[in-house]
Amino acid sequence: MAFKIIAENCTGCGACQFECPNNAISSKGGLFSIITGKCTECKGIYPTQQCAAACPIPKTCVKA
Amino acid sequence: MPQNIVALSSIGRFSGALCESSGCSSRGTCGSAADDLPDAVWQKIQDHPCYSEDAHHYFARMHIAVAPACNIQCNYCHRKFDCANESRPGVVSEKLEPEEALRKVLAVAAEVPQLSVVGIAGPGDALANAEKTFATFALIHEALPHLKLCLSTNGLMLSDHVDRIAAIGIDHVTITINMVDPEIGARIYPWIFYRHQRWEGIEAARILHQRQMAGLEALTARGILVKVNSVLIPGVNDEHLTAVNQAVRARGAFLHNVMPLISDPSHGTYYGLNGQRGPTPAELRKVQDQLGADAKLMRHCRQCRADAVGLLGEDRGAEFTRDKLGEAKPFDPAQREMYLAVVERERADRQNAKEAAQVAHKIEEAPVLVAVATKGGGRINLHFGHANEFQIYEVGPDGARFVGHRRTDKYCVGGHSEPDAMATSIAALEGVAAVFCAKIGERPRQRLKEAGVEAVDAYAFDYIEASAITWFAGRSQSGTVAATA
Numbered sequence: 001m002a003f004k005i006i007a008e009n010c011t012g013c014g015a016c017q018f019e020c021p022n023n024a025i026s027s028k029g030g031l032f033s034i035i036t037g038k039c040t041e042c043k044g045i046y047p048t049q050q051c052a053a054a055c056p057i058p059k060t061c062v063k064a
Numbered sequence: 065m066p067q068n069i070v071a072l073s074s075i076g077r078f079s080g081a082l083c084e085s086s087g088c089s090s091r092g093t094c095g096s097a098a099d100d101l102p103d104a105v106w107q108k109i110q111d112h113p114c115y116s117e118d119a120h121h122y123f124a125r126m127h128i129a130v131a132p133a134c135n136i137q138c139n140y141c142h143r144k145f146d147c148a149n150e151s152r153p154g155v156v157s158e159k160l161e162p163e164e165a166l167r168k169v170l171a172v173a174a175e176v177p178q179l180s181v182v183g184i185a186g187p188g189d190a191l192a193n194a195e196k197t198f199a200t201f202a203l204i205h206e207a208l209p210h211l212k213l214c215l216s217t218n219g220l221m222l223s224d225h226v227d228r229i230a231a232i233g234i235d236h237v238t239i240t241i242n243m244v245d246p247e248i249g250a251r252i253y254p255w256i257f258y259r260h261q262r263w264e265g266i267e268a269a270r271i272l273h274q275r276q277m278a279g280l281e282a283l284t285a286r287g288i289l290v291k292v293n294s295v296l297i298p299g300v301n302d303e304h305l306t307a308v309n310q311a312v313r314a315r316g317a318f319l320h321n322v323m324p325l326i327s328d329p330s331h332g333t334y335y336g337l338n339g340q341r342g343p344t345p346a347e348l349r350k351v352q353d354q355l356g357a358d359a360k361l362m363r364h365c366r367q368c369r370a371d372a373v374g375l376l377g378e379d380r381g382a383e384f385t386r387d388k389l390g391e392a393k394p395f396d397p398a399q400r401e402m403y404l405a406v407v408e409r410e411r412a413d414r415q416n417a418k419e420a421a422q423v424a425h426k427i428e429e430a431p432v433l434v435a436v437a438t439k440g441g442g443r444i445n446l447h448f449g450h451a452n453e454f455q456i457y458e459v460g461p462d463g464a465r466f467v468g469h470r471r472t473d474k475y476c477v478g479g480h481s482e483p484d485a486m487a488t489s490i491a492a493l494e495g496v497a498a499v500f501c502a503k504i505g506e507r508p509r510q511r512l513k514e515a516g517v518e519a520v521d522a523y524a525f526d527y528i529e530a531s532a533i534t535w536f537a538g539r540s541q542s543g544t545v546a547a548t549a
């Protein structure tokens with residue numbers, strides 16, 4: 001149960017990282033990725049996955 | 065280094081002359097173009113290149129790209145590139161962390177004594193990740209308290225941060241407001257991200273509109289200067305911008321600036337891909353004229369990049385990239401003081417020349433537009449072929465008045481002229497009677513003549529307004545040679 005980032009779509013804007021309630025998004029070397037173990041798909045916190053709702057590029061933060 | 069600014073070496077030359085001080089320090093004696101602004105506002109903007117028509121000749125601003133995230137989507141923006149509200153579309157800037165941004169500001173301040181404003185305007189929205197933006201401002205304010213700080217935003221999160229904006233001493237905020245009617249907004253903004261949720265369509269536009277108005281009101285209630293930018297989108301909000309103008313004026317915006325939509329399929333934006341075109345220079349001017357014959361309307365915005373450095377209209381950003389920051393010189397306040405003194409004298413001189421020319425030449429004819437190739441200082445000091453843009457002045461019975469800018473592509477790169485680029489320049493000069501420049505080649509002069517534009521290089525390195533008035537007077541006396549400027 002986790003989301004992932006499609007790396008080739010990502011612009012590196014960081015909107016997802018800033019919105020994630022679980023601090024589950026890392027940006028090592030400018031490359032954004034979701035740490036599977038930390039991602040809860042925002043269950044119980046928000047009705048929608050924050051990374052996907054904030055991301056400007058369609059189909060970039062998606063279910064893993 | 066480009067020659068677009070007064071060389072530091074020239075300051076020594078000027079400073080001797082300063083001893084016989086001209087004694088012109090207030091706008092009262094200088095009769096600035098901003099005569100109709102209240103004193104408090106004038107105080108805040110007189111050295112601000114983005115706001116004061118006069119200051120943009122002399123002072124530099126820089127933007128630092130610390131805010132890549134955004135919380136809305138505009139149809140004219142592709143998020144692979146910088147915020148289109150604050151940049152020329154299709155541009156990507158180097159994203160900086162707050163500490164890197166501070167190093168960059170220190171390096172620029174040491175090199176460019178004209179620097180008086182530092183802004184955060186993207187590359188996304190400065191308030192989408194407000195912590196980073198405020199951390200950066202705090203570092204800069206501590207290191208170089210003389211710099212003015214400014215902030216540009218789409219307004220969605222503005223009213224949450226008004227206290228911090230005031231507390232940190234930011235006294236200029238720009239909000240991009242393209243509509244006050246959610247129906248129109250829905251054609252500009254497909255979605256927003258607000259309070260942990262994505263909103264679409266009219267709902268999104270309604271929230272954005274309400275938040276923009278609330279933010280604007282909260283800022284002006286605290287005496288913070290607010291400029292509103294609107295992107296002119298033909299067929300979408302062109303008729304509507306009058307309503308936007310009334311709404312933002314009523315809420316205390318001191319300036320409303322209309323910028324053209326720049327739309328190109330290669331930018332990959334929704335508008336670009338769907339054939340939405342930008343306005344022609346004539347359409348833009350028409351809307352700007354409708355919105356205000358008032359001198360306060362800023363016409364010299366040119367959509368500089370989110371990481372631009374320099375006087376308006378130039379960009380020295382490439383000299384200050386991260387990898388070049390190593391050997392920065394320390395900032396020297398004395399150098400800046402000297403530059404400020406030179407500027408004061410230049411401003412006064414230029415104003416006097418303008419007034420003298422106006423007295424000497426009584427003009428009866430209808431006003432015409434002239435274009436000027438300049439690299440700053442209020443002088444005609446650029447080769448026609450090196451101009452990326454022209455300053456446009458209206459000259460007529462009431463003297464000469466700055467009315468805007470027109471961008472063009474460089475037609476002369478490394479001495480090779482491309483005929484196509486010349487055509488672009490001619491298109492940019494539509495409706496202009498003459499172009500003033502320091503120098504121009506025979507071929508371009510001929511091409512311009514064929515297009516009905518007179519090329520004038522007789523006033524090379526002179527003050528713009530005085531030269532334009534003198535030229536116009538000579539022209540209207542049909543052939544009689546006018547006095548020299």
Ligand code: SF4
Binds near residue numbers: 024025034038039040
């Ligand atoms: S789905 Fe939620 S928890 Fe998972 S990475 Fe996205 S924002 Fe974080």
Ligand code: SF4
Binds near residue numbers: 057
């Ligand atoms: S919000 Fe989307 S584009 Fe931005 S960093 Fe996250 S995944 Fe990449």
Ligand code: SF4
Binds near residue numbers: 142218
């Ligand atoms: S506010 Fe700026 S960055 Fe955000 S979508 Fe609009 S133009 Fe792009």
